[in-house]
Amino acid sequence: MARKYLEQHTYPGKLIIVEGIDGSGKSTQLKLLQEWLKSLGHQVFFTEWNSSDLVNETIKRGKKKNLLTPTTFSILHATDFADRLNHLILPPLKAGMLVLADRYIYTAFARDAVRGVDHEWVRDLYGFAIKPNLAFYFKVPTDVSIKRIMIGRPSLKYYEAGMDIGFSDDPVESFRIFQGQILDEYDRICSEYGLNIIDATKSINSQQQIVREMAKTVLENYVPEPII
Amino acid sequence: MTRTFSNITLPKVDLSDITGKLIVIEGTDGVGRSTQISDIKEWLEVKGYAVTVTGWIRSPFIGKAVQEAKERHTLNVHTFSLLYLADFADRLEHEIIPALKAGYIVLADRYIYTAFARSLIRGIDREWLLKSYGFALVPDAVFYMRIKVKTLIPRILNSENLGDEYWKSTDKMMDFWESGMDMRLGEDFYDSFIHYQKKVISIFDSMAKEYGFHVVDASKKFSHVNKILKEGIKAVLGLTE
Numbered sequence: 001m002a003r004k005y006l007e008q009h010t011y012p013g014k015l016i017i018v019e020g021i022d023g024s025g026k027s028t029q030l031k032l033l034q035e036w037l038k039s040l041g042h043q044v045f046f047t048e049w050n051s052s053d054l055v056n057e058t059i060k061r062g063k064k065k066n067l068l069t070p071t072t073f074s075i076l077h078a079t080d081f082a083d084r085l086n087h088l089i090l091p092p093l094k095a096g097m098l099v100l101a102d103r104y105i106y107t108a109f110a111r112d113a114v115r116g117v118d119h120e121w122v123r124d125l126y127g128f129a130i131k132p133n134l135a136f137y138f139k140v141p142t143d144v145s146i147k148r149i150m151i152g153r154p155s156l157k158y159y160e161a162g163m164d165i166g167f168s169d170d171p172v173e174s175f176r177i178f179q180g181q182i183l184d185e186y187d188r189i190c191s192e193y194g195l196n197i198i199d200a201t202k203s204i205n206s207q208q209q210i211v212r213e214m215a216k217t218v219l220e221n222y223v224p225e226p227i228i
Numbered sequence: 229m230t231r232t233f234s235n236i237t238l239p240k241v242d243l244s245d246i247t248g249k250l251i252v253i254e255g256t257d258g259v260g261r262s263t264q265i266s267d268i269k270e271w272l273e274v275k276g277y278a279v280t281v282t283g284w285i286r287s288p289f290i291g292k293a294v295q296e297a298k299e300r301h302t303l304n305v306h307t308f309s310l311l312y313l314a315d316f317a318d319r320l321e322h323e324i325i326p327a328l329k330a331g332y333i334v335l336a337d338r339y340i341y342t343a344f345a346r347s348l349i350r351g352i353d354r355e356w357l358l359k360s361y362g363f364a365l366v367p368d369a370v371f372y373m374r375i376k377v378k379t380l381i382p383r384i385l386n387s388e389n390l391g392d393e394y395w396k397s398t399d400k401m402m403d404f405w406e407s408g409m410d411m412r413l414g415e416d417f418y419d420s421f422i423h424y425q426k427k428v429i430s431i432f433d434s435m436a437k438e439y440g441f442h443v444v445d446a447s448k449k450f451s452h453v454n455k456i457l458k459e460g461i462k463a464v465l466g467l468t469e
């Protein structure tokens with residue numbers, strides 16, 4: 001099995017995922033795609049990163065007490081992902097639905113690498129994940145992203161700003177460095193796994209047109225036939 | 229020189245100044261590991277060694293997650309294996325490595341081999357396990373307390389384990405998983421238990437060869453097993469008397 005996500009899955013449903021740093025507008029794009037797919041009469045299932053409650057409480061507890069290390073942080077997120085995969089991603093895929101995921105395993109690859117976790121190790125850890133049928137990366141320069149995030153936000157949270165890594169004591173500066181490194185990792189990931197890069201500085205509407213065009217290719221061979 | 233199984237380095241963890249020893253006692257349920265360990269701990273302390281004992285799924289912040297997860301009944305094989313891994317990583321970084329750096333002897337009541345056995349039985353990919361646990365420290369010695377299922381039965385199947393109260397407590401829910409009851413390997417507790425333990429033992433036997441465990445016959449009397457364990461530990465520590 002090693003890395004299952006390197007090969008196409010055989011479920012009747014289709015998995016479409018979006019990646020990108022906070023403030024890249026990926027969630028907006030995914031919502032718009034969802035609306036469009038629903039208007040076409042498709043059964044759509046939406047899921048986002050870190051939304052299952054299995055280890056949420058543990059992660060929160062660990063963050064509060066500053067007990068998380070890069071390694072446990074990574075494993076707990078993988079646990080959360082495994083739980084979500086089994087409860088929220090695989091069942092709708094087996095049912096022949098279109099599953100839209102806001103962030104996927106590439107988020108972990110990027111974040112964990114910046115926290116110093118071994119590249120190969122984290123890629124093996126997620127070996128049980130399945131390959132998306134379509135993956136987008138919304139690329140935005142750090143400055144733009146920081147501006148977007150800081151609007152309406154009085155301060156950055158400790159882990160969000162990557163302050164646990166020790167780049168800087170200043171949250172904004174730490175965040176800038178952290179996000180910059182995440183962007184570099186994403187670039188590597190895009191070429192490694194062939195994510196479709198969308199220029200996220202373009203207008204929302206023009207980005208969405210590109211997204212829908214690409215989604216059409218997935219719908220071409222899509223037969224919503226549940227496994228029974 | 230202490231090293232990890234896959235030579236992976238943990239972020240922000242330096243292994244170069246480890247002076248302690250990591251000694252693992254492995255074995256299936258009911259072989260008497262804990263009793264031996266507490267005796268050995270005392271024995272070593274009398275000899276002037278600082279000793280710390282680490283168990284399995286005992287880390288304060290993840291152990292709770294396992295408990296919560298069990299209550300929600302949402303665990304599947306992968307999430308369970310990953311929670312084990314998280315717990316292990318937490319104990320390794322916060323308990324085992326700091327103690328070894330401080331020159332302690334760490335007695336591990338079970339180690340990654342237990343996790344391997346439990347996950348392998350449930351169909352988890354072997355390669356995935358080896359890679360995921362790649363950051364684990366290679367122990368200085370592993371003593372495997374081996375027992376035959378036949379000898380094990382009377383030790384485990386007593387009223388305390390089969391009574392009504394047993395299944396009501398969350399703590400015991402853990403044992404439910406650990407005794408393989410989730411796998412429904414037979415029509416009742418007994419069948420399932422026998423099947424499960426046989427499988428666990430056979431996996432341990434093959435790991436014993438692969439990783440060079442010191443195999444100790446745990447069906448023998450306490451004092452006999454104890455003597456063998458102590459002799460083995462003396463050798464690890466380079467004690468002559």
